[in-house]
Amino acid sequence: MTDDALQRRTFLLGVGLAGTAIATGIPQEAEAQPQPAAPSPAAAAPADTEPFVTLTATEAAFIVAAVDTLIPADELSPSGSDCGVAVFIDRQLGSAWGGGAKMYRAGPFHKGKPEQGYQLALTPREFFAAGIVAANAWSRKNFGGKDFDRLAVGDRVAALKAMEDGKAAFDNFDTRAFFNQLLSLAMAGFFADPIYGGNRDKVAWKMIGFPGLPATYADKIDAYRDKRYVAEPQSIADFS
Amino acid sequence: MATRLKDVDAVVIGLGFSGAILSRELTKAGLNVVALERGADRNPADEFTLTRLRDELRYAVRLELMQDNSIDTITFRNAPDEVALPIRRFGAFLPGEGVGGTGIHWGALQWRFLPTDFRIRSVLTERYGAKAIPDTMTIQDWPVSYDELEPHYDRFEKLCGVSGQAGNLRGKLISGGNPFEGPRSEDYPNKPIKTAVGPAMFGAAAASLGYHPFPVPVATSSAPYVNPEGITLGACEYCGHCNRTACEANAKASPNVNIVPVLRTEPKFELRTRAFVTRLNYDRNAKRITSVLYTDMRTGEEYEQPAGIVILSSFVFGNTQQLLLAGIGEPYDPSSGNGVVGKNYCYQFEAGANAFFEGREFNPFMGAPGMSIAIDDFNGENFDHSGLGFFGGGYIVCTNAGAPPIGGRAMPKDEPRWGVGWKQATAKWYRCSTGFNTQGSVYAHRDNFMDLDPTYKDALGRPLIRLTYNATDNDHAMSRHVVGKLEGVIKAMNPTRYEMHYRPKNFTVVPYQSTHNTGGTIMGADPNSSVVNRYLQAWDAHNLFVQGASVFPQQPGYNPTGTLGALAYWSAKAITEQYLKNPGPLVHA
Known part of the structure; x- marks a missing residue:
C-alpha cells in the first residue's frame, strides 16, 4: 500500500467514525492531512473497519470529492458528503439495484446506438468501479499524477466539467455516461428521503x-x- | 414433464385492468376462472400504505412496481436493417408487473377516443381523398364504433370513479367540458379535481385564443365514491406522487382497489401468482387453444392448465409474443406487408414544454394529474388537415401531476446542472415552473412492427420480442404543428421564460416518454388485416380472446386505458351473451 493510499484510508476511517464532526475537514489539497485521531487497533485492520458498505478507500475518496464538488457547501446547504450523499451512493451501489437487480444481463454485448440505451455487461456497482479507475487514470495523466480526490477545488471543478462535456477522454470508458450516472446518483442522494443516508436533516428539501x-x-x-x-x-x- | 391440472372453464393470463374485468364478468356468468399472474400479489392493505408510498427513490427512481427485466425484456432497433439489442432496464416505457399490472402506477388519465378515431381511414378518405393517405401509413378503421363502445366507456368510468366535466351529454354541449368529445350517455361519476394555478392560467390563455379548455378526465375520485362493485373509494389527497406509485387514499383507480377485492371473495375465482405462462398450446385444426403451459416461479415446476376459454391479457409485448410463439395467425412481414401478428406497433408521440414564472408560488408538490387543464382543438380530426402535410394530432395539456424532488425539479436548460450556481438555480425555479405536454397520436407505419428476436432469450429460454420502431415524418410534422400551437398559448401566459421540448429525430429507449404502447395483435374486419375480430376473439383460435392496447389498430392522441377498459367490457359481453351459448367464431371471415 502506498503512503498515499494509507493516508486516504485513515482519513476515510475518520469520516466513518466521526461522522459530521469533520464537516469542514474535506481536504482541498492533496496534501491535506488525515484527521488527528490516533490510529486505533481497528485502523490496523482496515478491511474490517471500512466504514463504507461496498466502496474501497480509493473509490470512497473519489466519491466524497466528487459529491462535494457537485454539491459544494454554501449558505443553502452543507457539502454533498456532509449531507450524506457519499454514504447514500455507497449504500445504493451495495444494494440490490447496485448489484444489477431487475436488469437483463445476458449477452452477446454490443455497443449499439445511443438510442438503444445501456449495453454494458456491468452492474451499476461494477460500472462505478470501472468508471472511477478510468477517471483517476485520466486525472493523473492531466493533473500532475494526482488522483481526482487529490486535486484542488478549482481543478476538481475543471475535471468534472471536462467529463460532463465529454472532453475528458477516458481510456475505454464512456466519460459522459460515467459523469451522468455520477450526477444522477448524487442528486438522488441529495433529494431522496433521508432513510437512505443522504439528505441529512432534510437539508435538500428545506433548500427548495x-x-x-x-x-x-x-x-x-x-x-x-x-x-x-x-x-x-x-x-x-x-x-x- | 409438466403436471397436467384439472380443466377449468376459463384461464386469464395477466391480472391487470383487462384481466380483472374479464375475470369478474366471466365468474358472474357462472364460469370457474383461474388467473395466472407472473408477478407478485399486490395487496393494497400491505403495499398501498403510508409512509411506504411516499418514497420517491423506491417507486419513481428504482421502479418498484415495474417489470423485472432480469426475467424478461424486449429487444429494440430503429429500423429493420439494424441489429436489435435488449433493453436492459426499461426507460422510455415502464410496464408494470404483479397483480394490477400497469394499472397501479399509471397517472390515471382516463380518456375516450373521438368517434372519428374509430373510422379514421374512412374519415381521412372522405375528407382528403384516398390518395392523401401515404402507402406506408397502414392505418385502418376499427371494427367497432364509438356508439357501440359508449355504454362500456361509461361502465369503466363508473368502475374507476372518474372525475371530469362532461362536454357533450347526449348530444347537448356543456360549457366547460370538452366540446369535441363524443356524446356521452351519462355525466362523469365525480366532479373534476381542483385545478392548479399554472393550468388555470393556461386555461385562461387558451380561451383568450379561442380554444376550448377543460379539466382532464382522471380516474382519481375527487370525493368519496362507491363504485358499482360496491367498493368505497376515498377522495384525492393531492399528494403529488401519483405517477409510478400506488394510492393509499384509494382515490386513484387500480385493479387492486376497484375490482380485485370482489374477486378475492368470489368462490369461482382462483388467483395464482408467480405463475409465468410460457406457451399457449394450440390445436391448429380445431382452431382452439387446448391449454396453457406455465412455470411456478417459486418452485420452477411446470404445469399445464387446460381451459375452455383463454383470456390473454398481458402487456402489448407479451400478448404478441404468445401468439408468435404458438404460431397463431400469420406473422407480419414488413417487406411484403403480408401477415398480421406484430403489425402496426404504435407508440405515443409526446412532446412538451416548461414555463417559468419568476416570483409566482405554484406549490408544485401539491399535485395530481387531474389538476391539469387541456384543450382538444388540435387532436385527431378536430381540425382541418388540408395542406398541412400530416395526419393526426393530440390533446395539449398544462400539467400539475406533482413535483417530487429527485425527478420533479424543472430548470431552464442554460442553468448549471451542478456546483456553484446550481443550488441557487434549482431553489429559484422549483416552485414557479409549470409543465406542458402534447399527447400526440402515432399513425401506424409499415416499418414499425414486432417479431421474435433471433438472438436474445428470456429467463425461461423463450425468444424475446423484437421491437422495430422509429418516429415517422408524419408524426414529427404532427408534433411540430401541435407543439407550435402550445407555444402560442404559453406566450399568451406571459412567462418569465419558457422552453419547448421537441422530440429527437430517432426514437430512443431512454429517457422516459410514455408507457402507451399499442398494436401487434390488432383488431379488424377480416383475418387478412387483423389478428382479432371486433369482439377481440382471435380469428385463428375461437376460444382465445386477446385484451388490451395490443388490439388498437393505431394510437390516437389520447391515453389508452379508457378505451382498453371499454373494450374489456365489450369483449366480456360478447363472450357471456354470445360465445357461451354457441362456442365458435363470433364473426365469420
Whole structure:
C-alpha cells in the first residue's frame, strides 16, 4: 500500500467514525492531512473497519470529492458528503439495484446506438468501479499524477466539467455516461428521503421548499393558491 | 414433464385492468376462472400504505412496481436493417408487473377516443381523398364504433370513479367540458379535481385564443365514491406522487382497489401468482387453444392448465409474443406487408414544454394529474388537415401531476446542472415552473412492427420480442404543428421564460416518454388485416380472446386505458351473451 493510499484510508476511517464532526475537514489539497485521531487497533485492520458498505478507500475518496464538488457547501446547504450523499451512493451501489437487480444481463454485448440505451455487461456497482479507475487514470495523466480526490477545488471543478462535456477522454470508458450516472446518483442522494443516508436533516428539501410527508394537501389547495406553503419538512423516519 | 391440472372453464393470463374485468364478468356468468399472474400479489392493505408510498427513490427512481427485466425484456432497433439489442432496464416505457399490472402506477388519465378515431381511414378518405393517405401509413378503421363502445366507456368510468366535466351529454354541449368529445350517455361519476394555478392560467390563455379548455378526465375520485362493485373509494389527497406509485387514499383507480377485492371473495375465482405462462398450446385444426403451459416461479415446476376459454391479457409485448410463439395467425412481414401478428406497433408521440414564472408560488408538490387543464382543438380530426402535410394530432395539456424532488425539479436548460450556481438555480425555479405536454397520436407505419428476436432469450429460454420502431415524418410534422400551437398559448401566459421540448429525430429507449404502447395483435374486419375480430376473439383460435392496447389498430392522441377498459367490457359481453351459448367464431371471415 502506498503512503498515499494509507493516508486516504485513515482519513476515510475518520469520516466513518466521526461522522459530521469533520464537516469542514474535506481536504482541498492533496496534501491535506488525515484527521488527528490516533490510529486505533481497528485502523490496523482496515478491511474490517471500512466504514463504507461496498466502496474501497480509493473509490470512497473519489466519491466524497466528487459529491462535494457537485454539491459544494454554501449558505443553502452543507457539502454533498456532509449531507450524506457519499454514504447514500455507497449504500445504493451495495444494494440490490447496485448489484444489477431487475436488469437483463445476458449477452452477446454490443455497443449499439445511443438510442438503444445501456449495453454494458456491468452492474451499476461494477460500472462505478470501472468508471472511477478510468477517471483517476485520466486525472493523473492531466493533473500532475494526482488522483481526482487529490486535486484542488478549482481543478476538481475543471475535471468534472471536462467529463460532463465529454472532453475528458477516458481510456475505454464512456466519460459522459460515467459523469451522468455520477450526477444522477448524487442528486438522488441529495433529494431522496433521508432513510437512505443522504439528505441529512432534510437539508435538500428545506433548500427548495419541499415539505416531504405526509403530503396530504386536499385542504390546502385553495388556501395556498399562488401563496407559498411553508412547513418544516418531515421524512419517513419522523413517522416511524 | 409438466403436471397436467384439472380443466377449468376459463384461464386469464395477466391480472391487470383487462384481466380483472374479464375475470369478474366471466365468474358472474357462472364460469370457474383461474388467473395466472407472473408477478407478485399486490395487496393494497400491505403495499398501498403510508409512509411506504411516499418514497420517491423506491417507486419513481428504482421502479418498484415495474417489470423485472432480469426475467424478461424486449429487444429494440430503429429500423429493420439494424441489429436489435435488449433493453436492459426499461426507460422510455415502464410496464408494470404483479397483480394490477400497469394499472397501479399509471397517472390515471382516463380518456375516450373521438368517434372519428374509430373510422379514421374512412374519415381521412372522405375528407382528403384516398390518395392523401401515404402507402406506408397502414392505418385502418376499427371494427367497432364509438356508439357501440359508449355504454362500456361509461361502465369503466363508473368502475374507476372518474372525475371530469362532461362536454357533450347526449348530444347537448356543456360549457366547460370538452366540446369535441363524443356524446356521452351519462355525466362523469365525480366532479373534476381542483385545478392548479399554472393550468388555470393556461386555461385562461387558451380561451383568450379561442380554444376550448377543460379539466382532464382522471380516474382519481375527487370525493368519496362507491363504485358499482360496491367498493368505497376515498377522495384525492393531492399528494403529488401519483405517477409510478400506488394510492393509499384509494382515490386513484387500480385493479387492486376497484375490482380485485370482489374477486378475492368470489368462490369461482382462483388467483395464482408467480405463475409465468410460457406457451399457449394450440390445436391448429380445431382452431382452439387446448391449454396453457406455465412455470411456478417459486418452485420452477411446470404445469399445464387446460381451459375452455383463454383470456390473454398481458402487456402489448407479451400478448404478441404468445401468439408468435404458438404460431397463431400469420406473422407480419414488413417487406411484403403480408401477415398480421406484430403489425402496426404504435407508440405515443409526446412532446412538451416548461414555463417559468419568476416570483409566482405554484406549490408544485401539491399535485395530481387531474389538476391539469387541456384543450382538444388540435387532436385527431378536430381540425382541418388540408395542406398541412400530416395526419393526426393530440390533446395539449398544462400539467400539475406533482413535483417530487429527485425527478420533479424543472430548470431552464442554460442553468448549471451542478456546483456553484446550481443550488441557487434549482431553489429559484422549483416552485414557479409549470409543465406542458402534447399527447400526440402515432399513425401506424409499415416499418414499425414486432417479431421474435433471433438472438436474445428470456429467463425461461423463450425468444424475446423484437421491437422495430422509429418516429415517422408524419408524426414529427404532427408534433411540430401541435407543439407550435402550445407555444402560442404559453406566450399568451406571459412567462418569465419558457422552453419547448421537441422530440429527437430517432426514437430512443431512454429517457422516459410514455408507457402507451399499442398494436401487434390488432383488431379488424377480416383475418387478412387483423389478428382479432371486433369482439377481440382471435380469428385463428375461437376460444382465445386477446385484451388490451395490443388490439388498437393505431394510437390516437389520447391515453389508452379508457378505451382498453371499454373494450374489456365489450369483449366480456360478447363472450357471456354470445360465445357461451354457441362456442365458435363470433364473426365469420
